[in-house]
Amino acid sequence: xxNFIDYKxxxxxxWTVGLFNDYPVVQILVHLLLATLPLTLVFMGxxxxxxxxxxxxxxxxxxxxxxxxxxxxxxxxxxxDGIKMLLKxxxxxxxxxxxxxxxAPVMLMVPAFIAVGFLPLGDGLMALPMDSAILFFFAVGxxxxxxxxxxxxxxxxxxxxxxxxxxxxxxISYEIPLVxxxxxxxxxxxxxxAQEIVASQQxxxxxxxxxxxxxxxxxxxxxxxFKPWGFAGFIFFFVAAxxxxxxxxxxxxxxxxxxxxxxxxxxxxxxxxIFFMAEYISAFAIAGIATTLFLGGxxxxxxxxxxxxxxxxxxxxxxxxxxxxxxxxLRVDQLMGYAWKFLLPLAILNIFVAGFYYFAEQQFxxxxxxxxxxxxxxxxxxxxxxxxxxxxxxxxxxxxxxxxLVE
Amino acid sequence: xxxxxxxxxxxxxxADILEVAMGPHHPSTHGVFRMDLKLDxxxxxxxxxxxxxxxxxxxxxxxxxxxxxxxxxxxxxDYLCGMTNNWAFALSAEQLxxxxxxxxAQYIRVICAELTRLINHCLLVGFFINDxxxxxxxxxxxxxxxxxxxxxxxxxxGARMMVNYMRFGGVRCDLPDGWLQECERIVGRFPxxxxxxxxxxxxxxxxxxxxxxxxxxxxxxxxxxxxTGPMLRASGVNYDIRKVDKYGIYDRFxxxxxxxxxxxxxxxxxxxMLEMRESIKILKQAIAxxxxxxxxxxxxxxxxxxxxxxxxxxESPKGELGFYLIADGTTNPYRYKVRPPxxxxxTALRHMCIGHKVADAVIILGSxxxxxxxxDR
Numbered sequence: 001x002x003n004f005i006d007y008k009x010x011x012x013x014x015w016t017v018g019l020f021n022d023y024p025v026v027q028i029l030v031h032l033l034l035a036t037l038p039l040t041l042v043f044m045g046x047x048x049x050x051x052x053x054x055x056x057x058x059x060x061x062x063x064x065x066x067x068x069x070x071x072x073x074x075x076x077x078x079x080x081d082g083i084k085m086l087l088k089x090x091x092x093x094x095x096x097x098x099x100x101x102x103x104a105p106v107m108l109m110v111p112a113f114i115a116v117g118f119l120p121l122g123d124g125l126m127a128l129p130m131d132s133a134i135l136f137f138f139a140v141g142x143x144x145x146x147x148x149x150x151x152x153x154x155x156x157x158x159x160x161x162x163x164x165x166x167x168x169x170x171x172i173s174y175e176i177p178l179v180x181x182x183x184x185x186x187x188x189x190x191x192x193x194a195q196e197i198v199a200s201q202q203x204x205x206x207x208x209x210x211x212x213x214x215x216x217x218x219x220x221x222x223x224x225x226f227k228p229w230g231f232a233g234f235i236f237f238f239v240a241a242x243x244x245x246x247x248x249x250x251x252x253x254x255x256x257x258x259x260x261x262x263x264x265x266x267x268x269x270x271x272x273x274i275f276f277m278a279e280y281i282s283a284f285a286i287a288g289i290a291t292t293l294f295l296g297g298x299x300x301x302x303x304x305x306x307x308x309x310x311x312x313x314x315x316x317x318x319x320x321x322x323x324x325x326x327x328x329x330l331r332v333d334q335l336m337g338y339a340w341k342f343l344l345p346l347a348i349l350n351i352f353v354a355g356f357y358y359f360a361e362q363q364f365x366x367x368x369x370x371x372x373x374x375x376x377x378x379x380x381x382x383x384x385x386x387x388x389x390x391x392x393x394x395x396x397x398x399x400x401x402x403x404x405l406v407e
Numbered sequence: 408x409x410x411x412x413x414x415x416x417x418x419x420x421x422a423d424i425l426e427v428a429m430g431p432h433h434p435s436t437h438g439v440f441r442m443d444l445k446l447d448x449x450x451x452x453x454x455x456x457x458x459x460x461x462x463x464x465x466x467x468x469x470x471x472x473x474x475x476x477x478x479x480x481x482x483x484x485d486y487l488c489g490m491t492n493n494w495a496f497a498l499s500a501e502q503l504x505x506x507x508x509x510x511x512a513q514y515i516r517v518i519c520a521e522l523t524r525l526i527n528h529c530l531l532v533g534f535f536i537n538d539x540x541x542x543x544x545x546x547x548x549x550x551x552x553x554x555x556x557x558x559x560x561x562x563x564x565g566a567r568m569m570v571n572y573m574r575f576g577g578v579r580c581d582l583p584d585g586w587l588q589e590c591e592r593i594v595g596r597f598p599x600x601x602x603x604x605x606x607x608x609x610x611x612x613x614x615x616x617x618x619x620x621x622x623x624x625x626x627x628x629x630x631x632x633x634x635t636g637p638m639l640r641a642s643g644v645n646y647d648i649r650k651v652d653k654y655g656i657y658d659r660f661x662x663x664x665x666x667x668x669x670x671x672x673x674x675x676x677x678x679x680m681l682e683m684r685e686s687i688k689i690l691k692q693a694i695a696x697x698x699x700x701x702x703x704x705x706x707x708x709x710x711x712x713x714x715x716x717x718x719x720x721x722e723s724p725k726g727e728l729g730f731y732l733i734a735d736g737t738t739n740p741y742r743y744k745v746r747p748p749x750x751x752x753x754t755a756l757r758h759m760c761i762g763h764k765v766a767d768a769v770i771i772l773g774s775x776x777x778x779x780x781x782x783d784r
Contacts (some may be wrong), residue, residue: 062547158427162449162765248542249613257435257538258766328613329540331766332449396620400610401673403681405663406645 006122006298006305035127036117043116047280048078050314054321061325085273093156093266100154104263105271107147108278111140115285120194122298122305133194134186137289138179141244144282145171148246148253148263151275155266163262166332167253170243173339174250178240180347181233184354185224185293198297216301223296227370228378229354234294236347238316241290243339245283248324252332287316341392342385349384353377424452427765431460435538435769438779442756442768449764454757461783469743473709474500475575477743482569484745485781488527490519490560491723493573498654499719499730500575503712506704512577513656514697518590519572520721521686521693522560525597526553527724528637528679528686529604531776535676536608538773539617540766545607552600555593562586576704587694594690601683609677618672622759622771625670632755636726636748638775641678642670648722655721659696660689672774679776709738725749725776745784749777 013034020027052067052075059066067074092101117127118137130136145168152164186192189200206218224230243250254262264275291297291312300308330338357377360369430441439460445453465484469477481496482489494516501508533549557567562583564570572579608614624634629642639646647664649657665681667674712734720729726748735741752775760768 058542062542062544063551064547158425161425162427162446166449249540251540255540255766257540258769260434324542325544327541328536328611328617329766330613331617331764333764334616394616397616398619399615401668401677403677404666404668405681405685406666407650407663 003123003298003305005303005307006125009122009306010124039116039127040113043113043281043284044277046284047277048082050280050284050317051078051081051276053314053318054324057318057321058325061322082273085270088269090269090271091266096156096266097154100150101266102271104147104151104154105267105274105278107150108144109274109281111143111147112278112281112285114140116281116288118194119285119288119309120198120292120297121288121309124195125298125306126194129195130193132192134182134192134197134289134293137285138175138182141282141285142171142175144278147278151267152253152263155263157266159259159261159265160263162259163253163255163265166255166259167246167263169332170246170250170252170335170339173336174240174243174343177236177339177343177347178244180344181236181240181350182289182293184229184233184351187351188224188229188354188358194292194297197292198299201296202299219299219301219304220296222299223294225294225296227357228373228381229350229357230294232346232350232378232381233354234290236343236350237290237294238319240339240343241286242320242323243335245286245320246279247283247320249327249329250335251324251329252335255329257329283317283320284313287313287320290316337392342388345388346381346385349381353381429768430457436772437534437777440772440777440779440782442772444765444768446765449766451760451763451765451768454760454768456753456756458753458779458782461779463784465784466743466745469740471739473738474503474740475708477740478573479569479571482571483780484747484784485723485725485728485749485778486568487530487778488523488724489566489568489570490523490572491721491728493570494520494655495719495721495723495728496730497573497575498721499717499732502717502719503715503732503734504575504706504710506576506706508577508704509701510698511581511700512702512704514693515578515582515702516573516655517657517660517693518690518697519560519563519570519578521690522556522590524686524724525683526556527776528683529553529600531724531773532604532608532676532679535672535770535773536614538770539614545604548600548604548607552597559586559590559593562589574703575710576706577702581702587697590690591694594687594694597687598684601680601687605680609680614676615673617766618676618770618774620669621672621763621767622774623669623671624755624759628755628758629670632751632758634726634752634755636722636724636752636776637678637682638675638726638752640664641667641674643668648720648727652720654719660692662686662688672770675774675776711736711738720746723748725778725781726752745781747781747784749775750782750784753777753782 016034017027017031020030055077056066056074067077070076070080092098115137118130118133120126148167148171149164152160152167185197189197191197201222201224203218203222206214209215225234246253254264264272267275288309291309295312298305298309357369357373360372425446427444427446428441429444430436431439436442441457443455443457444451465480469480478493478496481492484492529549529552533546536545537543560570561567563586564572564579624642626643629639629644634642635646643666645664645666648654650664662685665678665685667678714734714736716731716733718729718731720727727746728748729746731744731746732740733742756772756775759771763771
């Protein structure tokens with residue numbers, strides 16, 4: 001019985017709803033509240049923690065200490081930041097479009113929280129259980145483009161405008177490889193339902209076998225990332241997700257060394273904090289969906305369910321922090337070229353590889369498909385990637401150079 | 408309908424041109440520098456550099472005080488390289504009065520100047536990668552190394568940046584006990600840092616795609632713009648004043664000059680990386696050879712040179728730093744003119760930026776290596 005945490009939480013919820021059996025109207029409200037409130041609070045808390053994690057992680061990468069004044073290890077720093085942000089003056093530029101300037105952070109935050117609702121946090125733990133959850137996730141996730149452009153346009157600041165323009169170009173371009181790499185998983189699982197996608201990554205016959213070793217590995221070995229197309233798809237998905245979430249090295253809309261803070265330039269005080277929160281929540285959401293699609297969702301040995309989901313999501317987030325502390329930023333034309341000329345063709349090819357893998361599994365059994373897939377399928381993908389990068393190589397770059405040393 | 412508040416003009420096709428005043432308060436203009444950009448989408452179609460926000464009347468100020476009194480002001484020119492500024496001024500004033508400089512002082516000057524070059528180049532590389540968008544990780548590594556050298560300067564002169572260390576005819580005070588050993592230790596460990604830095608940056612795909620063939624300055628253009636320093640050598644011109652003039656005692660050291668072939672941002676960055684290795688070679692030789700002896704020639708503190716003109720120049724980390732002095736027989740200079748390398752190198756900015764993207768304009772500016780204290784004076 002290893003998803004007991006999930007079941008206990010569900011039982012708790014059912015018990016709470018049961019208390020209001022005599023008042024059907026109140027019961028519906030309580031039901032709704034139970035679905036949304038914990039999610040909001042948990043992810044707000046996770047946001048606070050992740051700002052701390054990011055600052056601390058970046059600081060360690062950069063040979064600094066990071067926040068260490070407020071609370072032990074600076075853990076209360078997010079709280080202090082929150083209070084500071086609340087107390088700050090909210091400056092609205094004189095000639096800005098005031099309504100849209102106000103609406104933009106809200107527009108960004110609402111879809112971010114809705115997107116989180118589609119995450120299967122555990123067995124049966126899903127705020128918005130829906131058969132087409134994945135589709136809805138991507139639909140809602142693409143709304144933030146509008147919000148970012150709204151912020152950029154309404155601020156009446158040229159840097160904001162440039163940031164907004166970059167954001168639109170970037171997010172629309174990367175949406176396509178993002179969804180296409182998810183398509184492979186959806187095709188393989190045969191469902192848009194997030195829970196069924198997770199279930200497809202568990203080896204059900206092993207789980208039911210009653211053998212402890214088989215149960216242990218049945219929770220791991222089925223993850224799509226261990227399949228050739230899943231591994232490639234995960235990389236495409238993660239790269240596109242970095243761009244979707246405006247994370248480095250694709251943080252062009254808020255490139256601080258070029259356009260100051262892009263669409264955030266004219267935001268201060270709590271509106272800025274809301275922007276920040278929405279971006280982190282979207283980053284969580286996208287890390288969560290990557291977990292669901294490729295890393296087996298909440299499945300995992302010993303304590304399957306919520307804990308594993310959180311561990312995986314935060315690990316992906318930590319990788320994002322790591323990348324942020326390491327890589328320089330791409331230029332806007334290179335960014336677009338990378339999406340259209342490299343990621344997109346490979347993501348499409350990956351769908352075919354996944355299709356053939358599925359077919360091979362039906363025909364020759366999973367072991368043969370696994371080995372053949374890694375040898376042939378991954379080989380094809382790798383060759384294609386090499387060919388594409390050679391094809392796209394700019395003639396003006398010569399890579400490594402040798403320098404003369406003269407007297 | 409363009410939004411209110413934008414100054415828009417049209418290009419020849421009738422499309423809107425966006426004018427952006429980048430700076431003087433901007434995260435990556437390296438101080439209070441301003442670039443008025445005209446953008447067609449993201450592409451720079453025109454650029455106007457505007458500076459003078461940090462003007463401090465440096466040259467006129469010097470005319471009212473004795474020669475020696477100008478020495479502390481030179482620290483504030485390029486505030487990252489106080490030592491080389493001191494040396495350049497001392498060199499040109501020494502040409503007025505023709506005094507002997509003791510051996511030991513010559514060696515100390517070389518050591519200080521090369522340490523300054525290390526500081527400047529590793530910071531420049533850090534800021535350059537920061538402009539590329541790497542969120543300061545390489546920059547903070549560079550600052551860590553700079554800190555060690557600044558500590559050396561602090562024990563030597565009492566100040567970390569505003570050193571005011573050189574004097575006409577020598578240096579202000581002798582090396583403290585154990586300073587040379589400490590210096591040797593730091594210099595000995597520096598190559599390890601450079602290796603770390605190079606593995607991090609040199610072959611990085613993004614650094615290469617961002618900086619190769621961006622902001623190209625050909626050999627001919629570089630000479631016509633009278634560019635000096637690492638930027639000129641990145642364009643393929645073998646011109647290092649340490650080799651050309653052999654001022655001080657640079658003829659005694661065995662070192663080479665790295666030359667780039669393309670004159671783009673990547674070459675400028677790599678030439679600086681390689682120059683640091685050459686500086687380490689010079690430092691090791693100087694530390695091994697430094698003799699005992701006096702550190703000052705015996706010249707009066709206030710002197711009245713004969714009416715004459717002089718121009719002394721050195722290879723500062725940023726390029727040719729020259730001081731042009733006119734003496735009129737009094738204790739003060741009649742005219743005191745600085746030839747700041749970063750100001751002259753900045754003149755090529757517009758030429759290099761046009762046709763590139765906004766993001767490139769930022770890294771091209773970063774690769775020039777300007778310090779506004781020196782540009783504006």
